Amino acid sequence: MFLVYPSVDTFRRSLMNSNSTEFVGLESYARVFAKEETQLALLNSLLWMIVFTGVTTALGLLIAVMIERVRYDVIVKTLVFLPMAISFTAAAVIWRFVYGFQPTGFPQWGAANAALTTLGFDSHPFLISKEVIPFYGINNVAVIVAAVWMTTGFAMMVFSAAIRGLPQELLEAARVDGAKEWQVFWHIIRPSIMPTIYVVATVLVISALKVFDLVFVMTGGLFETDVVANRMYKEMFEYREFGIATALSVILLFLSLPVIAINIRRFRRQERER
């Protein structure tokens, strides 16, 4: 009731003009793909999907593998997991503070720029700078870093549980046979937890698509950091472009459809085992 009727209605509105009074077919979709701002938001969301998902999965896996070999694992786990509990809004405040900027030569109170200037570099306005580093603007990467900081704990926890669930004799046997740690990881751990990696990655892809709060509070989508969810909010409540806003949300749904299919398939398999 709270989701079905609205979804259908959204779909209907996406086929209508900007104040939902006239049927215009796919025109709103055409405008989404033609307009520069929405193109940018779509492109950035794609970047989020790839970079955020990739980095968070890899980092979570790395930490999960490493903490298996030390005795203070609980402490590291708790610290990395902690940001999961707080809001994106609070995290955005935390990271805006970290990225705080003063011109070179002035005392830096933002941790990131303090580190830069201590090492002898110039200070850098991370959240404004569009300067392109390897593939995209620094400010985009800066926001993604905050998201990675928040979510890595989730990936780590899930991977850590999966690794603990593996038969320990198998790993020990390989070690006794002289396998190096990275070989144990690559040839035994990685293939056996592949399904888990898959699940974590899909969850992260979905949350990357929907990321809103962080961008809204950290940059407001300015300086070319806009993403689909934030663009939608703007089109809806600032420009009253209901056609474009709803078309964007339908695109969002289509991008997440494969995940729905995967979820249902997984459920069916579980039921058969019941």
Place this chain on the structure above:
Amino acid sequence: MRPTNATQGLKAIRLQPDTWIQRVIRAASRGPLHLVLIAIALLWTFPSVGLLVSSFRPKLNVATSGWWTAFQLPFEFTLENYAFVLFRRGVGDSFVSSILITVPATFLTILVASFAAFAFAWMSFRLRDFLFFFVIALLVVPLQMTLIPLLNLLGFFKLNATYLGIWLVHMGFGLPFAVFLLRNFFAALPREMLEASQVDGASSRVVFFKIVLPLSTPALASLAIFMFLWIWNDLLVALIFLGGSPELVPGILPPVSADRGPLTLTIASLVSSRGADWELLTAAAFVSMLLPLVVFFALQRYFVRGLLTGGLRG
């Protein structure tokens, strides 16, 4: 084989507690691993600690020096920032508002979800499996899909910017995940036990309240934590359904007592209006983190368990 004296001797030597020097040497041999892990732990803690420390520093110090310099003499710490945001910037009211939104919404969701989950798990009715697939599909419907129509719907019932309205919205968004999680837990309960009590003449209601719910405390606990954190930490729903400004439009039902939005909303508007007053922002942000952190530390076990069974809400 019984251990010989020699191996016993060896064991005795090994079992002697390490001196700290020995420990350091052993740790150093696996240096890189420890180094990386400690670096990660610090990196993950650093930003939050910075926030916490800054929130206790006087305005002038926050604006002119890094928080890491706060630990030199003379120590200058103050509670003024907290007093100011709590009583002069509406953060205190927002805290109350956040509680008034989060607690009933969490309770409502769990109540409705447990009924639905019980039906899905243990009653047979037409289209049951189809309906459940449907619930799973709803798990990943982006919230954004529903915003505009839902806003109209609430407006139609005159529920915009009321507590009841926002409870219902949060419940709507939380239900698919809640039903999914609980149904899977209920379905795993021993079938014999439920059938036996039904044979003994217990009605579905009795089975539900006397058997299923008490057995499901762990699942209910993890769900409660999840719902609590989601709703407490939500910005988007508050932003849209409370009118986009921290001042609530007075609604009809129920009267909005603390005329402020939840904490996330107040903080977001503080960021845009007083973005350079870091001593205020840090204090306000920490107030908003307080309860989640308490929940997190007190109930981490349930939180992790819920995470492993249910995953993040899509």
